Amino acid sequence: MYGSLDVPRCSNVDATAHKSPVATFFPHCIPFSSNLSDLTLFPAPVVYMVAMCRAIPIGNLLDRASQHSDKLHSLSTMLSTMLAQDTDASYPTLSRMKMCHTSSLQTPNDKQQTLQVSEPELMSLARSLLQAWTDPLLVLSSSVNGLSHPAQSSISNQLQQMQEHSRTLEDGLNILSGRMGSPAQAIFSLPYRGGTDLGHDKITKLINFNFLLSCLRRDTHKIDSFLKVLRCRADKRQPELC
Amino acid sequence: MMKKVILLWLLVFLMLHAEGTSYSLPGKPTMITCRSPEKETFTCWWEPGSDGGLPTTYALYYRKENSEAVLECPDYHTAGENSCFFNKNNTSIWVNYNISVVATNALGRTFSDPVDIDVVYIVMPNPPENVAVAVLGDEGRPFLRVSWEPPHKADTRSGWITLIYELRIKLEEEDEWEIHPAGQQKVFNIFSLRSGGRYLVQVRCKPDHGFWSEWSSTSYAKIPGYFHQERSVWILIIVFSAFIFLIFIWLIHMNSHNLKHFILPPVPGPKIKGFDEQLLKNGKSEDIFSSLVVSDFPPTTMSNYEDLLVEYLDVYIPEEHELMLEKNKDSRDNCLKSERSTSDCDSGHGSCDSHTLLMDKCGGTKEDRWQTHQPDSQMEIDAKRQDEALTYAHEDVISPDMSSGRVKTWPSVFSPLPQYSLKPLDQPSSLEMAKQHCLSDTLFPPCSLSSCQTQPSHSTKDGLGSNYWKFNFSNKQLHQLHPNTEPQQQLQAHSDINICSASANPQQHNQRSSEYVEVQRVNEQDMVLLHPVSSGHGKRCPEMNLAENYSKVKVMGNDNVLLQLQREMTEKEVAMCTYQQDQQTSEPETITTTPQKPAACIHSALPVLDERAASGYVDTTTMFTLPTY
Numbered sequence: 067m068y069g070s071l072d073v074p075r076c077s078n079v080d081a082t083a084h085k086s087p088v089a090t091f092f093p094h095c096i097p098f099s100s101n102l103s104d105l106t107l108f109p110a111p112v113v114y115m116v117a118m119c120r121a122i123p124i125g126n127l128l129d130r131a132s133q134h135s136d137k138l139h140s141l142s143t144m145l146s147t148m149l150a151q152d153t154d155a156s157y158p159t160l161s162r163m164k165m166c167h168t169s170s171l172q173t174p175n176d177k178q179q180t181l182q183v184s185e186p187e188l189m190s191l192a193r194s195l196l197q198a199w200t201d202p203l204l205v206l207s208s209s210v211n212g213l214s215h216p217a218q219s220s221i222s223n224q225l226q227q228m229q230e231h232s233r234t235l236e237d238g239l240n241i242l243s244g245r246m247g248s249p250a251q252a253i254f255s256l257p258y259r260g261g262t263d264l265g266h267d268k269i270t271k272l273i274n275f276n277f278l279l280s281c282l283r284r285d286t287h288k289i290d291s292f293l294k295v296l297r298c299r300a301d302k303r304q305p306e307l308c
Numbered sequence: 309m310m311k312k313v314i315l316l317w318l319l320v321f322l323m324l325h326a327e328g329t330s331y332s333l334p335g336k337p338t339m340i341t342c343r344s345p346e347k348e349t350f351t352c353w354w355e356p357g358s359d360g361g362l363p364t365t366y367a368l369y370y371r372k373e374n375s376e377a378v379l380e381c382p383d384y385h386t387a388g389e390n391s392c393f394f395n396k397n398n399t400s401i402w403v404n405y406n407i408s409v410v411a412t413n414a415l416g417r418t419f420s421d422p423v424d425i426d427v428v429y430i431v432m433p434n435p436p437e438n439v440a441v442a443v444l445g446d447e448g449r450p451f452l453r454v455s456w457e458p459p460h461k462a463d464t465r466s467g468w469i470t471l472i473y474e475l476r477i478k479l480e481e482e483d484e485w486e487i488h489p490a491g492q493q494k495v496f497n498i499f500s501l502r503s504g505g506r507y508l509v510q511v512r513c514k515p516d517h518g519f520w521s522e523w524s525s526t527s528y529a530k531i532p533g534y535f536h537q538e539r540s541v542w543i544l545i546i547v548f549s550a551f552i553f554l555i556f557i558w559l560i561h562m563n564s565h566n567l568k569h570f571i572l573p574p575v576p577g578p579k580i581k582g583f584d585e586q587l588l589k590n591g592k593s594e595d596i597f598s599s600l601v602v603s604d605f606p607p608t609t610m611s612n613y614e615d616l617l618v619e620y621l622d623v624y625i626p627e628e629h630e631l632m633l634e635k636n637k638d639s640r641d642n643c644l645k646s647e648r649s650t651s652d653c654d655s656g657h658g659s660c661d662s663h664t665l666l667m668d669k670c671g672g673t674k675e676d677r678w679q680t681h682q683p684d685s686q687m688e689i690d691a692k693r694q695d696e697a698l699t700y701a702h703e704d705v706i707s708p709d710m711s712s713g714r715v716k717t718w719p720s721v722f723s724p725l726p727q728y729s730l731k732p733l734d735q736p737s738s739l740e741m742a743k744q745h746c747l748s749d750t751l752f753p754p755c756s757l758s759s760c761q762t763q764p765s766h767s768t769k770d771g772l773g774s775n776y777w778k779f780n781f782s783n784k785q786l787h788q789l790h791p792n793t794e795p796q797q798q799l800q801a802h803s804d805i806n807i808c809s810a811s812a813n814p815q816q817h818n819q820r821s822s823e824y825v826e827v828q829r830v831n832e833q834d835m836v837l838l839h840p841v842s843s844g845h846g847k848r849c850p851e852m853n854l855a856e857n858y859s860k861v862k863v864m865g866n867d868n869v870l871l872q873l874q875r876e877m878t879e880k881e882v883a884m885c886t887y888q889q890d891q892q893t894s895e896p897e898t899i900t901t902t903p904q905k906p907a908a909c910i911h912s913a914l915p916v917l918d919e920r921a922a923s924g925y926v927d928t929t930t931m932f933t934l935p936t937y
Contacts, residue, residue, distance in 0.1 A: 136516060143517065165374065175400045177348050179467050282403055287428055287517065291468075296515075298467025308467050 074302060092119035096170075127242050128297040134235040135192075135293050139286040141228045146279045148217050148224075167197050168256045173288055180291070186249035187297060188292045193239045198256035203229050206278060209264045213271055231279045235289075334364040334411035337390075337420040343432045345400065346461040347469055347515070350394050350427050351387040354409045354420065362413035368392040373404035401427045431518035433471060436511045441529040452477070452498040452529055456511045459521070469515045476523070480506040504533035636639035 173191055174180040183191070203225065210222040243250035264274040298308030335357020344350035356366060368381035381392035436456040445451045454475055462469045475496055476485040490496045490511075501507070507530075510523040560567065830881040 139517060169374075172400065175402060176396070176811070177401075177463070181466055181468070188387070288402060289517070291428075294470055295467040308465055308470075 091227065112147070124242070124245055125300045127245075128293060128300050131235060131242060132167055132290065132293040134231055134238065135286065136288040138228060138231045138235060139290045140285070141224050141231065142279065142283040142286045145221060145224050145228075145253055146276075146283050148221060149215065149276055149279060151217070157291050164277065166284070167202070167258050167260065168195060168281065171195065171198075171254055171256060181297060185296055186243075186247045188296055189243050189250040190252045190254070192289045192292045192296075193236070193243060193250075194252075194254035194256060195289050196236050196239065197230060198258070199282060199285060200236070202258045202260070202278060202282070203232060205258070205260065205262055205264070206275070206282075208262065209271065209275065212253065213275060214268050215272070217266050221249050228254070331362050331413075331415055332358075332360040333416045334358065334360045334362070334418050336418045337366060337409040337411050340409060340423045341418060342405075342407065342425050342430050343519075344399075344421070344430050345432065345434050345459070346463060347428060347431050348396050348463075349399050350425075350430060351391055352381075352394075352407055353387070353391045356390055357411060357418070359411075360413050360415060362415060364411050364413040367410045367412065368388060368407060369410065370405050370407040372400065373406075399427055423851045429517070431469070431515045433462045433513055433515060433518070433521045435521045435524040436473060436513050437524070439511050439524050439527045441507075441509050442528045443529055443531060449499075450501060450503070450531055452501060452507065452509070452531075453495065454498065454509050454511065454527075455495045456524070457494065458513065462513075462515075470516045471515065473511060473513045474520075475509060477509045479509055480508060485510075501531050503531055506530050537729060576579065589788050622802040738816070741834070 171191065172195060173195075174183055180188075207222065207225045207229065210225060211216060213221070215221065260274070260278070264278075265271040335356040337356050339355035340351050340352055342352035352368060354366070355369070356364070368384075369378050370381070371378050381394075382398055383393040383395065384391065403426065405425050405427070406422050408424065409420040411418045411420075437459055438455040439454065442453045442455075443450050444453050454477075456473070456475075458464050458471050462471060464471055470492065472492060473490040473494065473496075474487060475490055476487045477498055478485045479502065488496060488498070494727075506528060509527045509529060510525075512521045513521050514520045724897040
């Protein structure tokens with residue numbers, strides 16, 4: 067199950083799509099050319115980058131990834147608690163029937179199930195979840211301004227941070243998945259269909275906002291858990307981490 | 309069946325009425341808290357409300373997310389009372405549970421508020437286990453190594469739970485703990501411990517997104533008492549330094565006297581015989597001066613008045629010249645060698661015939677006259693003395709021609725008269741005292757050596773001079789010395805003069821030869837040139853080369869007029885003087901020796917400034933007019 071971890075491939079990096087993703091997530095993978103746009107033009111740096119990426123043990127990469135995911139989840143927890151405070155919680159919670167837009171993804175529900183999932187699958191799940199929240203985060207950021215909440219500014223600030231961390235983590239997981247085999251490359255598409263507007267009135271907005279945040283909190287926790295499981299499995303040389 | 313029911317209700321009704329209490333529905337269960345120790349199982353507890361007086365039962369119902377089925381708690385007993393335990397099979401993570409508790413009694417049921425939980429958010433692990441504390445390190449620097457293990461239920465190996473640890477430590481007697489975050493490691497070192505202290509250590513853990521566990525059970529550690537190596541070095545240094553310090557103190561103590569003299573050389577202070585400093589401090593001036601005042605002065609009786617009869621020495625003094633008597637140093641020395649014996653010199657008897665100014669008459673008993681003259685002189689002194697700095701004003705007159713003790717000039721400091729006022733008995737002692745307090749004999753060292761026949765015990769003739777000086781000083785006019793020239797110098801010169809002249813040895817007065825000189829003329833420097841007239845005694849007469857003669861002043865005029873006292877010269881003295889004179893060789897320094905009949909030792913009349921008259925000794929260096937008699 068864990069045989070294909072150290073696949074020496076960093077070819078999945080899409081240097082043009084993001085701003086220096088490799089440099090942000092994995093500084094060691096920075097090619098000597100700071101201009102990543104050159105990567106598409108000159109394959110030679112790509113080869114160099116591949117060589118550089120191969121040099122870092124995957125355990126370290128996973129460790130860094132799990133740190134990002136940990137931070138991400140902490141931010142989302144803070145957001146949820148922040149929103150729950152200062153507002154009269156008398157507004158009704160959302161109906162049980164409504165589910166997160168990511169609930170269609172089949173994820174393990176307990177420890178046994180989780181431990182039975184293969185690593186590439188775990189990575190795939192993590193990446194899928196992460197990618198599913200790219201758009202909703204944007205929606206949330208845009209909706210904060212219209213949100214009548216006393217902690218509106220701090221919420222907006224934290225949303226910004228979450229976007230940055232999410233982006234960085236996504237890029238890093240892309241690199242990691244390149245070293246974990248082809249099953250890790252699969253990303254499940256989980257589109258967000260909530261629209262850009264959370265609601266027409268304040269109450270509806272708050273309710274929807276709260277609901278989204280709760281979904282975000284769970285999903286980031288899943289991502290974090292998966293990565294930490296992967297971390298402990300990948301690197302046996304550092305038993306103190308696990 | 310119906311009967312049973314009716315009976316039951318009757319019973320209840322009776323019970324109600326019999327006891328008289330009111331029963332009600334059970335209170336709402338509250339404070340539902342659920343915790344999961346390892347993210348695999350969880351337990352919920354609730355707080356029951358009032359039971360309403362009736363036996364109440366509690367039931368917990370839960371509903372999972374995305375499911376409509378309401379299920380009841382599978383296990384009410386494992387976790388204790390008022391609890392519900394969900395085992396692994398019943399636990400789903402990342403799933404919302406809606407839990408509520410229902411209290412039921414005979415009258416009805418009461419629902420609690422529902423609680424939504426997600427198992428992954430309520431993780432609170434057990435405390436760490438097997439906390440071990442070991443004291444490691446060498447003697448001087450021990451440290452504690454605390455090691456522990458995660459709770460056995462938490463699966464950290466697979467990475468399912470990531471635990472973060474924290475430990476706290478404190479001394480047994482302290483109150484506040486010292487908290488150390490340890491991260492994910494399971495070993496921790498603690499330094500900077502107090503030797504001999506007993507420490508308490510506790511550890512707790514927390515999942516990455518969860519709650520802190522309880523503190524583990526306390527572990528104890530005893531740090532062995534160790535001796536700081538640094539302290540031992542310091543102790544050695546301190547002991548060594550103390551030892552050296554003691555030795556140093558001992559050395560100083562042994563040489564304290566020398567050190568004191570080296571650092572603070574003793575300043576010779578003036579001391580007047582009979583002058584008690586303590587009395588001065590006490591402020592009783594009368595007592596001070598009373599000791600100096602001779603009781604018999606001024607002489608109330610004139611019994612010795614005939615001693616005062618002397619031939620007056622006619623001294624011609626040019627007006628513009630001061631009358632300066634050149635003293636025969638030797639004679640003067642002789643005269644001064646012994647106070648008593650120099651009475652001859654003091655007589656001022658001008659038995660030397662000449663037209664010289666001074667007529668000396670070496671006569672009279674040595675001692676007797678000396679002593680007798682003393683009261684006279686004393687009287688005169690007191691009478692005339694206002695400024696006893698006469699002699700001291702003439703220090704500058706000291707000529708550099710001093711050789712072999714000869715005084716060419718008139719030592720200004722000479723004022724032997726005061727000494728006469730001392731009691732005869734005190735004279736030797738005074739000489740002694742004077743000797744002790746004599747100033748340095750720098751001026752006339754040769755004089756002191758060659759010319760003076762002082763015995764070694766009384767070698768310091770300074771004493772004599774200083775005695776004179778001191779006497780002057782103490783003679784109620786201490787302060788008057790100061791306006792004049794420095795008394796020190798005067799004293800010095802005086803003493804120096806007296807070195808040659810003074811003879812502290814009272815025994816020598818027998819040998820004292822009164823050298824008589826005859827005033828020949830007065831030169832330009834207001835010096836009275838004398839020539840030895842007669843020779844004194846055998847031994848001392850060789851010293852008559854020195855032109856020091858003293859004439860005793862009898863009366864002092866107001867204008868520095870000297871009246872010379874003349875003494876009768878004893879025959880013996882006359883003979884001696886003659887003898888001496890024959891022997892001596894005249895030396896034309898400032899003395900012209902003329903073979904004359906023994907003249908009384910000319911006692912140079914010292915001009916006393918401001919009418920101060922030494923007893924019989926006058927410094928003629930100052931201007932004065934001497935009435936001729």
